[in-house]
Amino acid sequence: MNRIFEYLLPPQRSTVASEVDSLFTFINVTGFILFMGIMITILIFVIKYRRKSEDDVTPVITHNSILEVTWTVIPIILILIVFSWGFRGFLTLSTPPSNAYEINVTAAAWFWEFRYPDGGTTMNEVYVPVDRPVKFIMRSDDYLHSMYIPDFRVKMDVLPNRYTTAWFEATDTGQSLLFCAEYCGTGHSDMLATVHVLSGNDFEEWLETGLEVDEDMPxxxxxxxxxxxxxxxxxxxxxxxxxxxxxxxxxxxxxxxxxxxxxxxxxxxxxxxxxxxxxxxxxxxxxxxxxxxxxxxxxxxxxxxxxxxxxxxxx
Amino acid sequence: MGNHSVATGKKSHLQHHFVDEDQQFESSKFGMWIFLVTEVLMFGGLFVAYIIYRSWHPDLFYMAAQELDVALGATNTVVLIGSSLTIALAIRAIQLDKIKAGINYLVATIGLAATFMIIKYFEYMDKFGKGIYPGSAYSYDGIGHDMAVNFFSIYYMMTGLHGIHVVIGIGLIGWMTIKAKKGLIHSGYYTPVENTGLFWHLVDIIWIFLFPLLYLID
Amino acid sequence: MADNKAQTLKIREFPVEENPEHTYLNAEKGIWSWLFTVDHKRIGLLYLFSITLFFFVGGLLALLLRTELLTPAQSIIDADTYNQIFTLHGAIMIFLFIIPSIPAALGNFFLPMMIGAKDVAFPRLNLASWWIYIFGALFALYSIITGAVDTGWTFYTPYSTQTGTSVVSMTFAVFILGFSSILTGINFIVTLHKLRSPGLSWSRMPLFLWSLYATAIIQILATPILAITVLLLAMERILGIGIFDPTMGGDPVLYQHFFWFYSHPAVYIMIVPAFGIISELISTFSRKTIFGYWAIALSSLAIAFIGFLVWGHHMFVSGQSELSSVVFSFLTFFVGVPTGIKIFNWVATMYKGSIDLKTPMLYALSFLFLFTIGGLTGIMIGALSVNVHLHDTYYIVAHFHYVMMGGTVIALLGGLHYWWPKMTGRMYNELWGRITCGIIFVSFNMTFLPQFIMGSQGMPRRYFNYVDQFQGLHQFSTIGSYILGLGFMIMLVYLVWSLFYGPKASSNPWKARSLEWMASSPPAHHNFEYTPVILHGPYDHHQPIREFHMGVAKEADEQTTEAERETT
Missing domain, CATH: 1.10.760.10 (Cytochrome c-like domain)
Known part of the structure; x- marks a missing residue:
């Protein structure tokens, strides 16, 4: 079972990922049970009540109050569970911790630019520390774009006329892909960036040296x-x-x-x-x-x- | 298979798929009302845009509205209300078979509608003269607000769409005048002129909302 | 004799030999008699022909897209062409195919027949709506020739106001098509209110008509907003009025609100008529009274109503306020309840029935399978936190294809087969019908099931290039789409074949109970030669059809006397 969901979803590499995934799993499992229930019932009916002769007589059953109340109330209960579960996760996703490391992000057709508090910038590459909340403060130069990192389960549109924000806390070092998820023309599908998650020390070190241009390179x-x-x-x-x-x-x-x-x-x-x-x-x-x-x-x-x-x- | 109702002069307009004239009349009128609902909703979209912009820039709306000529707007309001009266009288006259009076009232309605458009023309020309155009052609700097063009874009959209409806209304009323002259509408069959009247009242009512929203802001 | 109000005549099935010689098909001849007909049946066929044409065009474009996606980088077309093609695929399928599909084609044909009327209330308006539709289609064609459109069918600003393609003519096409949709809606509402035959109370109205009624209400209330939205968009491009343009103080998110205020209810314009067809099919082929008539009828209206309050669920990550997102998510789930009620009622209808797996019933069962998946995945993306991950990915693409194609198109095919004998007077080949239904069902799942997986794995939509890990699933999906295309070609062939060589159909091959089956196949020019008085419900399957009677309304013309001769 777990292996199915591991296949279906990208690796969990942020703190919110497991919460989002557990709701994903819950809806899939409940939905699957419901779906199989309906399909098996249909299958049984089709076999059991298949037409035997042209003169089959069928009973008049116009309604059944108990049954109808049941299949109204149970879905209402289920959707209320799903709603409040999704609401809780959404609340987490939309309230960045106040101590988050802030990176200014500018999206333009068709690249990403990241500006760090210390003044350096990188393009189409972003370096973030592990186990520390990171907040993107985003703005677009032209069209709508959308910042999407599947591994972190975060996505937020980037608008030309106001700042939008997104935050995450990476749980593993390594690389993840950042996609543009809002259609923005010719280069939309090439508007990718790489997120490098570094350990605390590596990140500090990178801030010292990584932003400087290699003077020796031809x-x-x-x-x-x-x-x-x-x-x-x-x-x-x-x-x-x-x-x-x-x-x-x-x-x-x-x-x-x-x-x-x-x-x-x-x-x-x-x-x-x-x-x-x-x-x-x-x-x-x-x-x-x-x-x-x-x-x-x-x-x-x-x-x-x-x-x-x-x-x-x-x- | 044709029309199999009895072909007396006054019954010939009954279409074959209706049982009787009441059914046909009620259907037409009901259809017209639904159409008017769609018209109200279409203007409703613009009113929503208006409300949103006004809540964003209340000061702009106050300042920009000073540029509009309240006297001309008020005159136009009176003119349109008058035309609503004349078309109502025209319908009444036709229902009573006073076709001649009906035609006169219809012509009067067209006259009033044309007056409205002429006044509107002078208003637009006055604005254009100052460089108040919709959108990027805007070049007037008499309003101390950098979003001034937004108000006028909305102004031109709303009054422009309304103006198009006035022109369509003139066309419809003209058509009704011709119908009345040919004796095609009378006490036995006045559905088209009744529906035209409904349309015209709607055009009037929309203006009654537009006038205070655009001209009388304080 | 004519003043005898209580006369009835026995309902009977016209056997093939007694099919009338004069039908609506040969009442008038020549191409002009078709192009300028005011007969609702012929207009229905004009629409059927047009939507079929556009369905194949849109489908062909989809196959091109799928072919391009065989490899992660460029394979056959460049990025700009790809963007134009997916825009066209969406715009054609939505505005030219699926919105008019069931209401304007099957609805036009059967709505008057099912209420015993001779035509819709405004036949000339009905013809006008088809011509306006064609005019809108020509406008769309014009915009394709003069540079195409690459904005996606949603025309999101500010991209749509700045791209160098012919957005203005395309938005005018959408504006015009909206008019056509409004006219059909007005016609249906008035017809259902004013032209029902005596005895056909609201509680005896077939559920297909209830669904068309709900659809017409949405068309009336939502389409004008689309009209004003595209008008504002066009003015933005022509004059630069700046309502949606951030550089002039406008707001692109406002555009999204305007757009989805129409386009979300429009989703119900597309799916609600399908519910109606499924109700007819399941009752007829289970030969059983529908379970929960009022629950099904009213849930259509409930969906229509709630559908107006949920547009913001397309915008959870658009930058609208978090509070709006929460409210919209909450309301969205309540669409799920009436939809679930319908599914349960349909299943309950089959209980103790006499189920015959003819082609239309196979489509109805496919609908239950596919639409239930579509609905449940809708719950998934209605959940706020999961939506943040799945929004604008292939999961969304798969979801709406399961609803729109697995729902609406499959129901349309079921309805098409069900009413084929009535419309054409010929039977299609049952064996080929079943085989094709199987092919379409399997290949549909092959095409779109992998897209759910890609989406949840994080594949964004509208991507021309993609990362290598998705190639296997993309290729599987593409192969599925080829088979799907083949399935539709087979269907086209056997249906056209049946027009010429198919066996003649009797007036009621399925022993259905609603009124359209009481007319001959194909129906006469004016449907019924008399005004019927309805004495039975549309789903009275508990008594044999030979025991049915129908009243004849008093009418002072010679048609009545003809009908009298047939009375018992």
Whole structure:
């Protein structure tokens, strides 16, 4: 029995998971018993009362008060149990403890950005401590998104006009996936992030070192890493095919025709402007919907990306 | 199989699937009432949007309403109430077979409805002149509230949808006038004009709600 | 003779040889006599033809989606096309197929017949509703040609106000289709109130009509809100009025409230008529009086009423206040009670019956199986804390397919087979009917059962790419969907075949008791040649049909005398 539910549900890796799962199990088991009861009754009736001849005479049974009251009252009792059980869990889910570690989350088409209280940011990766409540304070830059971590049983829509919050307390170290669960266009199904749950010490250590950019990494290599970690790959390919934006292959040094008809060369300055103020110069034929990366990438990452794009042209 | 009721002039409008004229008349009227319910609900959606916005920005609604011309709005209210009276008189006259008087009242109703639309036209033009447009074309800065456009978007949606109903009403009343002239409606059969009257009263009533909600805010 | 009010005539079954030569099918000829007919039966068939067409279009799109999902990454179409196709699949299936399906096709055909009327109250309005429907469909087609729509059928703002696709023409299509739905609703309510034959009291009304009545009430009360919602959405796109646009002080959650205020009751527009069909099928094929007539009739109205108070359960994680979520969850569970009552009453009807597993009955039993799963999983996602986990996952997708397809479509198929002889005058092939029902039942479960599992494991919906762990279940589901498609193709073939080569049907092959079976198969142009006076209930199976009588109302025309000649 337990193995069935272990298969049906993702691993329980937060404090609320077991409570949600126990209600899930309760409804499934009760529902299954009810369902089998109805189906077996139907099966028995179909066999026992199958038509024997065209002249079968059937009794007139219009109602039966006791029976009808029973099958009204029992479901009412069951749904009241389910309601209050679900209500209790919901209460837990929607009241974050006051001592929670707060991370600001920004969702934009199509990446996640996480800002830590100490000032650092990460993109499409979030690091959280184990056994400590973590609260996401979330806001969207554009459409509706929804922050969903199946392993933690939390989900909350992210809105453009106000903050929404979600919280969890991870119980195991390791990695879990974060999905966007509210449809948001082309890159919706690629809008994933990884949640890294670290032990208390590891997390403190990561806060010290992890947010700093590796100064030794070659620029182009850092650019390649940023290309995926900043979510550029949701819209831009490296193989010459169009996605939402133009492919980056062979882009450097070419003349770009803009949507106002002017032409500009894709040099280092252009690439930098495109990252920091993307709406200013939009290549003709592509939608003007790239979010600005000003304040999201540090200087070295921007240089890295430009170096990476330059290198693509050489290949 | 055609109409198998006796083909005397006054009975010919009875459709084959009705047993008698009472049944046909009651069905039509009942259908019209249900239709009016759907109309009320459709406007109800806009009223809900209005209530929500007003509860969010009560100060905005007060400030923006000062831009609307209460005198013109009040005149229009009187005009529409008058037209409700004339159409009621028209129905009464047709029920009594005073077709000529009925036609006159119908024409008077059209005249009043047109007056309403003309006044509305001047109101709209005055707003457009100031740059008060619905939505992103809005360019008026005489109201010290950055959500001012919201009030006018709702204003234009509500009065615009109402205006469309007035125009449809004019069309229907015009059609009734033609019917009356051709002798197709009379004491024996006045269902269409009765239903048109119901529709027109609804248009009137909606305006009676719109006027204080939009013009008279304090 | 005509003034003799008490005359009755014996109900009898017209054997095949006595089927009349003149029926509604050959009363008039030519394509125009169909396209501009005001006969409710022909309009019903026009609708039946149209919804079948759109069902196959929508189904084909679904198969494309399932094929794409065979692999975790791109297989045959790109992400934008995928998004457009699932939007179209949803919009077509909901607005063009399932909402008009049972009421406008089967309801139009049988509602007047079941109350002994010659037509609906407003036949021309009825024709207008079909034309408006076609016009709306053309609008939808136009929006597909001019760039399609990729918002999902829910048109959530702000995505729908900013995407570069033709949302405006699609919302106008929805607006127009809503009108068609309202006209049908008005027609049904007035017809049921004013045109019932003498003796057909509310307590003798077949349960199919009670369900259509409840449906019509929802159509009247909910559809205008949809109209104003899509109008506001269109104005938002055209003029930028900003009611739902956060950058202009609007609120996208307000849009969701507006949208679900219609679209949740609309779910009951889709399922309640199905309940009606199931009541007819189970009583007829168990040859037994329906158990709990009033409980079934009134529970339809109760569902219609509660259905207006639960829209917020689509929005537990939308950012609406926690208190609203709690209230909506509480109310939501109370839809479960009348629904449960119906299921128990149907099962109780079979007790001590004389059950014949003909194709329509097999569909009714499939309905009980699938719809009960759909209903119980509804309880699951009504529970607040579990909903947070399951919302916007494949669990939701599976749930509403079990309700909409396992419920409404299966009931529609049951009704279609049940009334096929009455509508066409031909019998379909019983063996093929049963085989196909089995194929559809098994493959439906193959398609959607895995989606429950994927959903509870955390697979979000509307995903073009997915993580590798779900591939096995996705592939299983896709294979199921192919078989499901095959099942529908087989059905199309044997039903069309029966139109030309099927054996002629007698007037009452199932020995049913409601009024439509007292007319010939196919019915005459005006259904009954006289105004019937109803002396029996629609489920009086306790006495043999040959002992039934029907009154003939006094009517001063020659039709009555014709009927008199047949009196005993």
């Amino acid at each position: 620029l182009a290599e850092l650019g390649e890493q940023t290309f995926t970690s900043a979510g550029c790959n949701a819209c831009h390919t490296l193989d010459g095919t169009d996605r939402i934006g133009p492919s980056l292959a062979g882009l450097f040094g070419t003349d770009r025709e803009l949507d106002d008809g002017s032409v500009v060369e894709a040099d280092e300055d252009y690439l930098r402007r495109s990252l920091l103020d993307p709406q200013a110069e939009v290549t003709a034929g592509y939608p003007a919907n790239m979010p600005s990366y000003a304040g999201r990438l540090n200087e070295r990452q921007i240089d890295g990306l430009i170096a990476f794009i330059k290198e693509l042209q050489d290949e």
